[in-house]
Amino acid sequence: MKTSIGKIFEGKSTALFVCAGIFLSVLCSVAGTSETDNSNEKPAHCGFHRQTTTKGNRKREIRDYCLTNDHILGIYENTVVTRINHLKNMVRIESGKFVIGTNDPIFVADGEGPKQQIYLDSFYMDETEVSNGDFARFVDATGYRTEAEKFGDSFVFEGLLGENVATDVPLVAAQAPWWVQIENASWHHPEGPDSDIEHRIDHPVVHVSWNDAVAYCEWLGKRLPTEAEWEVACRGGLSDRLYPWGNKFVPNGRYRANTWQGDFPTNNTKEDGYESTSPVTEFPRNKYGLRNMIGNVWEWTFDWWTVDVGNRGGSTNPAGPPHGTNKVKKGGSYLCHESYCFRYRCAARSQNTPDTTAGNLGFRCALSGKR
Numbered sequence: 001m002k003t004s005i006g007k008i009f010e011g012k013s014t015a016l017f018v019c020a021g022i023f024l025s026v027l028c029s030v031a032g033t034s035e036t037d038n039s040n041e042k043p044a045h046c047g048f049h050r051q052t053t054t055k056g057n058r059k060r061e062i063r064d065y066c067l068t069n070d071h072i073l074g075i076y077e078n079t080v081v082t083r084i085n086h087l088k089n090m091v092r093i094e095s096g097k098f099v100i101g102t103n104d105p106i107f108v109a110d111g112e113g114p115k116q117q118i119y120l121d122s123f124y125m126d127e128t129e130v131s132n133g134d135f136a137r138f139v140d141a142t143g144y145r146t147e148a149e150k151f152g153d154s155f156v157f158e159g160l161l162g163e164n165v166a167t168d169v170p171l172v173a174a175q176a177p178w179w180v181q182i183e184n185a186s187w188h189h190p191e192g193p194d195s196d197i198e199h200r201i202d203h204p205v206v207h208v209s210w211n212d213a214v215a216y217c218e219w220l221g222k223r224l225p226t227e228a229e230w231e232v233a234c235r236g237g238l239s240d241r242l243y244p245w246g247n248k249f250v251p252n253g254r255y256r257a258n259t260w261q262g263d264f265p266t267n268n269t270k271e272d273g274y275e276s277t278s279p280v281t282e283f284p285r286n287k288y289g290l291r292n293m294i295g296n297v298w299e300w301t302f303d304w305w306t307v308d309v310g311n312r313g314g315s316t317n318p319a320g321p322p323h324g325t326n327k328v329k330k331g332g333s334y335l336c337h338e339s340y341c342f343r344y345r346c347a348a349r350s351q352n353t354p355d356t357t358a359g360n361l362g363f364r365c366a367l368s369g370k371r
């Protein structure tokens with residue numbers, strides 16, 4: 001059976017990576033990336049930065065820092081967040097205790113709850129989803145071929161296809177008839193061979209499998225975030241809120257994420273401005289400085305899927321169960337509507353086999369803070 005959408009489908013064999021393992025990753029990074037690692041450089045200027053902010057009745061004091069190349073974004077709920085210039089477009093989230101999950105699950109069967117208190121070591125998180133431009137640089141440097149390209153097809157939302165294409169393609173599943181299997185759809189031909197990414201170079205890369213995502217992150221010396229890291233990053237220092245910014249989805253009439261408005265799957269009113277993907281830099285940052293943690297595209301995480309909270313690796317740096325069939329994805333996508341896929345919440349979760357690819361599934365990378 002072909003690689004496909006959701007747990008109702010079988011997986012395919014694991015692909016060989018162009019850059020597998022830390023050693024090769026380093027070699028590939030040296031050979032193929034223009035990223036500059038200034039971690040051994042002396043501080044650009046050393047001083048101390050103090051800033052006091054008042055929010056409501058709460059007074060927050062930014063700690064003193066000796067600034068190197070980093071720029072302090074702020075401190076939220078006792079979590080220090082800094083922009084790391086030598087780790088381009090990443091933020092550092094300091095170690096601490098966090099609460100993930102919810103005691104008010106929307107989808108109980110997904111294992112959204114109960115809430116858990118966990119401890120995480122410090123880590124870095126990409127500010128945005130990986131873009132087509134980012135992925136193109138990886139492919140140019142390594143010659144990497146994605147699993148969708150090797151398999152010869154991927155899955156596209158029917159509403160994004162031209163009429164001629166849509167009438168000729170087989171449906172994937174009765175449960176989700178809006179997904180169609182398109183020959184030669186891939187990251188650079190998102191709706192099939194007649195489409196391209198010329199005007200979407202800053203949109204998130206899609207049609208990438210979990211295996212493809214791992215290969216990309218390793219090329220940069222990074223890795224996928226664990227589910228716990230992803231959820232902590234999504235919450236942006238807020239406690240027990242649905243979204244990265246609070247509980248109201250459209251505060252002050254301003255959209256903060258790319259989902260589906262109207263009637264799914266027949267009428268997308270695009271009130272947020274986008275029918276399909278949006279640029280990875282669109283929509284406001286959360287308090288950690290991260291964009292599109294919910295919506296735009298689903299994001300792969302490191303963890304194997306289980307609904308059993310007791311089997312997700314404990315309370316210290318949990319990284320999921322040791323084995324599994326599907327990988328956890330988080331955040332929902334531009335196709336999610338409250339009536340159908342109300343999973344554009346930080347606690348929400350879903351799953352796909354590691355070789356699944358689709359037009360609404362992407363990723364971002366993370367990196368351990370202890371290096």
Ligand SMILES: [Ca+2]
Binds near residue numbers: 259273275276334
């Ligand atoms: Ca939208």
Ligand SMILES: [Ca+2]
Binds near residue numbers: 292
């Ligand atoms: Ca996203």
